[in-house]
Amino acid sequence: MSRYLPETKAIRGEEKRVNVNPYLLPSLEFGPVVFRRLLAQLAPSQLDEALVAGRFTPREVMAHLADWEPIMRGRIATACASPGATLVVYDEEEMALQNGYATSDPEEQCAIFARERAITAQFAREIAAEDWQKEVLHPERGTLSVADLANLLLGHDLYHIEQLSAYLE
Numbered sequence: 001m002s003r004y005l006p007e008t009k010a011i012r013g014e015e016k017r018v019n020v021n022p023y024l025l026p027s028l029e030f031g032p033v034v035f036r037r038l039l040a041q042l043a044p045s046q047l048d049e050a051l052v053a054g055r056f057t058p059r060e061v062m063a064h065l066a067d068w069e070p071i072m073r074g075r076i077a078t079a080c081a082s083p084g085a086t087l088v089v090y091d092e093e094e095m096a097l098q099n100g101y102a103t104s105d106p107e108e109q110c111a112i113f114a115r116e117r118a119i120t121a122q123f124a125r126e127i128a129a130e131d132w133q134k135e136v137l138h139p140e141r142g143t144l145s146v147a148d149l150a151n152l153l154l155g156h157d158l159y160h161i162e163q164l165s166a167y168l169e
Contacts (some may be wrong), residue, residue: 006055007095008018008067010154011156013020015166018070019157020132020147020150021139021147021151021154024124024150024151024154025121025124025125026032026152027154027157028117028120028121028150029117029118029121031117031153031154031157032110032113032114032117032118033112033114034126034157034161035062035065035113035157035160035161035164036110036114038164038165038168039058039062039106039107039110039164041167042058042164042167046058047106048102049060051140051163051166051167053108055164056096056101057102058164058167059101059102059104059106059109060096060101060102060104061160061163061164062106062107062109062110062113063096063099063100063101063104063106063109064092064095064096064160065103065109065113065160066109066110066113066116067095067101067125069101069113069116069117069120070116070155071090072120072149072153072156073116073119073120073123074088075122075128075136075138076120076123076124076146076149076150078136079131079134079135079136079144079145079146079149080127080128080134082136083133083134083135083136084096084137085136085137086136086137086138086139086169087136087138087139088122089118089139089140091140120153124150127146131146132145132146132147133145133146133147134146134167136149
């Protein structure tokens with residue numbers, strides 16, 4: 001077995017295998033490492049530069065990731081504990097203003113993100129096999145399972161990895 005794939009027992013129930021992306025658990029752990037590496041490649045002058053109007057700057061991306069990790073983990077926990085619940089929707093732009101993304105320390109925010117993601121990854125490793133299929137309602141995205149919510153974290157990471165990697169061109 002590859003050292004990059006999770007141990008089988010991490011995503012198996014006692015009697016049946018759950019259809020969970022085998023790259024999910026290790027990829028959750030890789031995310032903060034990739035962001036730290038990208039951040040280290042950026043010039044200080046790039047931290048407050050938005051390459052595309054309406055998107056976060058690199059400084060704001062790091063604060064956004066740190067802010068959203070416990071929210072995303074909380075949504076997964078809600079799905080596990082209260083199937084059928086309706087999730088709360090947040091205004092990302094309002095959160096950015098309220099939480100001072102534009103003046104945050106990106107390295108500090110990256111460290112916070114890494115700590116929060118480690119908690120999320122551990123939580124995901126402990127999800128019971130039968131819980132991966134439990135669902136909640138997201139008012140804007142519809143019905144999402146625990147597996148969907150966990151995989152959204154990877155998509156969210158990749159979205160912002162692409163955004164930050166554009167600064168390296």
